[in-house]
Amino acid sequence: MPVVSKKGQQMPESPIRKLVPFAEQAYKANKKVYHLNIGQPDIKSPQVAMDAVTLHSLEILAYTRSEGSEGYRKKIADYYKKNDIDISADDIIVTTGGSEALLFAMGSIADTGDEIIIPEPFYANYNGFATSSGINIVPVISKIENNFALPPISEFEKLITDKTKAILICNPGNPTGYLYSRDEIKKLAAIVKKHDLFLVADEVYREFTYDGAEHYSILQEEGMEEYGIIIDSVSKRYSMCGARIGCLVSKNKSVMATALKFAQARLSPPTFAQIASEAALQTPQSYFDEAITEYTERRNLLIEKLKEIPGVKVGEPKGAFYCIAELPVEDSDAFAQWLLQDFDLNGETVMVAPAAGFYSTPGVGKNQVRIAYVLKKDSLLKAVEILKKALEVYPG
Incomplete structure (x- = not known):
């Protein structure tokens, strides 16, 4: 059998x-x-996004480019620039949800048996993505007693081996709701530079911060061009979970060239969903x-x-x-x-x-x-x- x-x-x-x-x-x-x-x-969901699909003028529902349509990527880049993140369309690959962006990232930076350090608790599907990629998650525990703040950097350093390829964070956090401070991001940036690791940040909840706190992206931090990889999605930002559109963002050319091969293997992200997501970028503050x-x-x-x-x-x-x-x-x-x-x-x-x-x-x-x-x-x-x-x- x-x-x-x-x-x-x-x-x-x-x-x-x-x-x-x-x-x-x-x-x-x-x-x-x-x-x-x-x-x-x-x-x-923003009405402008729903209308863009309803009122489309397509006669053929064709493939788009593997990295996503150029028009959409340019508008995503403009969105990032408004958030003080200096990105061009060439630094973006549109994916089928943030989930595929995570799979592309893991496949591009780690081999079977390699390790990624993640503060836990973390988004449950990181376990699944790592398993499907043959990667071992090495957890560093954050605790409810201190509201799931970033564990001491010394705890990360204890876990780094020659198999370690990256540190992965979710900011703000799912499932904790924790928002990493600018100082905590700087500490993480320093450790990945010191040990030649990638810092992967799942930033899909960027817009949702409270009590006057501001989100600080890893790509706002100086000198992170070769080390930083952002995972993003329209799912939560625009309440468009069913669109299944996300993106992988990095200024590291080798990472993006490698991720593009994964994107080519799955052909292209869905066309209608990109139309809706591009229109959603017009959503007012x-x-x-x-x-x-x-x-x-x-x-x-x-x-x-x-x-x-x-x-x-x-x-x-x-x-x-x-x-x-x-x-x-x-x-x-x-x-x-x-x-x-x-x-x-x-x-x-x-x-x-x-x-x-x-x-x-x-x-x-x-x-x-x-x-x-x-x-x-x-x-x-x-x-x-x-x-x-x-x-x-x-x-x-």
């Missing part, structure tokens, strides 16, 4: 999506489910101002109410729209499944993402969950009330 590959067997399940069958069972039982498990914004105001209010409400639940500890996000909450349970996987299968409050329950899947260190994060505050405030209030009642009666 044929067997699947070892690599396939090692591919991790998504902690965000693996509970979907239990959610579907809950629907069939006529339960209402509040989805705190997935970062799908409920903010409307007021769209983001309103979104940030809304997310700030949701964050404040969520954190306040979570802190009122006995035994719950929560990190305070400064960006993105996620937080990690530590619960008084032994196993958040079992708890999340129980919420969907066995619990409801007046016919309603919640779906959370168990946080162990956001770590690569075995056993860490077992009593934590990631919560996405992408629901309206009244729904967040109901969801937290359900969570509180559930914890009061949960047998585990």
Whole structure:
């Protein structure tokens, strides 16, 4: 009997999506489910992007260039320049979501058996991308006690070997909502220069920062031209997750020439989605101002109410729209499944993402969950009330 590959067997399940069958069972039982498990914004996609697809004049839905259409890349470069990031169209490869940009980056900078250091908890799919690329993740643990701040640089240095190729960060962070300071980015820049490593920064949540804090990109830092690689996406910025358009950005010519070969192998990014994404760049600042105001209010409400639940500890996000909450349970996987299968409050329950899947260190994060505050405030209030009642009666 044929067997699947070892690599396939090692591919991790998504902690965000693996509970979907239990959610579907809950629907069939006529339960209402509040989805705190997935970062799908409920903010409307920009109308200008939707109109661009509806009103297109194409007669043939043809391939675009493997690196993405030149017009779109030029406009992305203009966007970066407005954000004090000096980039040209030649420094950009358009990808099928930020996910493909990560795969291209890993494939371009590391070989089978090489290592990438990542502060954990981190976006769960980094585990999957690394596994599919034959790369080993070396975690450096950040802790909820200090709000998931960058671990001391000495902790990174202890982990660097001749197999180390890069440090990867998400800024602002998914799943923690942590926003790296300018000083922390400078420290990371110094260590990658010292050890001839790449610094890969997943910056898809760049627009979403709170409390007056500003995002500082790795490519705003002087001297990072050969070391810095940005991963970006329209998914969260414009609430266009289904467009599946991202990009890989670097001024390192060797990296970009190598990544282009991966891009050529998959032919081209989707045409309609590029049309929508190019139009989205016309979105006025007021769209983001309103979104940030809304997310700030949701964050404040969520954190306040979570802190009122006995035994719950929560990190305070400064960006993105996620937080990690530590619960008084032994196993958040079992708890999340129980919420969907066995619990409801007046016919309603919640779906959370168990946080162990956001770590690569075995056993860490077992009593934590990631919560996405992408629901309206009244729904967040109901969801937290359900969570509180559930914890009061949960047998585990």
